[in-house]
Amino acid sequence: MVAGGSDTQPKLEHKGYNRGLILGLTMAESMLLLVFCLLLVAAALISAERNKRYEVERKLEKAEQQVAVLEKKRAEQAAELVLLQSKVVSGDLSAADKATVDKQWRELVLAKETLDSMAEQGATPDDLQSLAKVAAVLKEHGVTPASAPDEVNRLLAGHGSGNGMHDWPPIINLDDAKKNYFQSGSAELTGTFAQLLDGTITDEIASNLSLYGANIVEVIGHTDEQPVSREKSNLDDTLISAISGKLPVSALQPADNAGLGLARAIAVANVLKANPKLKDAMILPMSAAQLILPGDTITSGQRGAVESRRRIEIRVRGRTAPVAVINAGATSSTNTQ
Known part of the structure; x- marks a missing residue:
């Protein structure tokens, strides 16, 4: 135990x-x-x-x-x-001190008179701050305060009540019935059209850019309503390379009118971009396909080869609103598009 x-x-x-x-x-x-x-x-x-x-x-x-x-x-x-x-x-007081005092006194008197005059017209200190902001915007766009009223009147005359005339540059019309600008059925430019673009058309665009303070050039391709015979398009794979110059325009193969209009716009845009006169402009190719008739109306259907509808339209504008229009006819008279 x-x-x-x-x-x-x-x-x-x-x-x-x-x-x-x-x-x-x-x-x-x-x-x-x-x-x-x-x-x-x-x-x-x-x-x-x-x-x-x-x-x-x-x-x-x-x-x-x-x-x-x-x-x-x-x-x-x-x-x-x-x-x-x-x-x-x-x-x-020395002579310099007297001159300083007199100058500052005159500035004070002038400032008070200015404020009194503005007050009589209904202006307030807040109005001065607003005017300072307006002056800064005018300076940014190269408009002096002295010329601001004329600029405002010009804009109102063109866009206000609709009774004034638009102050736009003259329209250039190149009729495809008289000259062949594109190879038939393609976006390649003829030599004649390339020379014209690099010469008088570029000069006109550069002049309008300078005159209207614009910086954007829109190149819009238009076609008629003839169907495109190609079944498959390669634009998704080639557009960016073509507009950057890595591929020739001949590599573009559109399969519809929208693609054909864009390909031709790229061909024209590449010629314009290569010209040093337009080096500061942003050139944008676009397509209106077969939708818009000459005169800016929508088509209701118009089959067949219509030379006047095969054209390139060049619009010159600023960043916020179009300020100029240039129409340039395009494509071959024997072209089926």
Whole structure:
């Protein structure tokens, strides 16, 4: 019995010792580890607060320095004012000081007269701020305040009530019935049309860009309503390379009138882009397909080869609104498009 009692006692003590373990640590060791972790967190928080305090102190020191500089300037200006007042009272002014005082006095008087005159006409200081913004916009677009009324009248005459005339450049018409501008059924330019584009047409465009302050040239391809015989188009794969000059225009194979009009617009745009006279202009090729008749009306259906409908239209405009139009006829008289 005695031996049996002595055998069970250590086992009971061992079980009690196991109940005190946490992750292999005793309760005391676990508490020490927890306290250590809390100290680390507290140290990090204290360090962050210390850094914030240093930053605030640095900003405060900088602000104090700026205040000291401003205070010094204020004191200097106050001393100058006192000195000037004493000179004015005593009449002890040099010729330069008298000239300065007279000039500043005249400016003050003129400014007051101007403000009084504006007030009589119903103007307020807020109106002056608005006018300053308007003047900045006019300057940005190269319009002087003196010429602004004429510019406004010109714009109103062209776009206001509809009774005035648009001040646009003359329209250039090149009739396809008289000259062959494109190879039949393709977007390739004939030599005659390429020379014309690189000569008189470019000169006219450059003149209008300069005269109207425009910077965008839209090249729009128009076709008649003859169906295109090609079954498959490759424009999705070739358009970007063609307009960037990596592929010749002959590589473009449209399968409908919309694609043919765009391909021909790209051919014309590439000639215009290569001319140094238009180096500052953004040239955009577009297609109107067979939808728009000469005279800017929508077709109701007109089958067959119609030479007057096969044309290139060049529009010169600014970034926000068109300001000029040039129509150039295009494509071959024997072309089926």
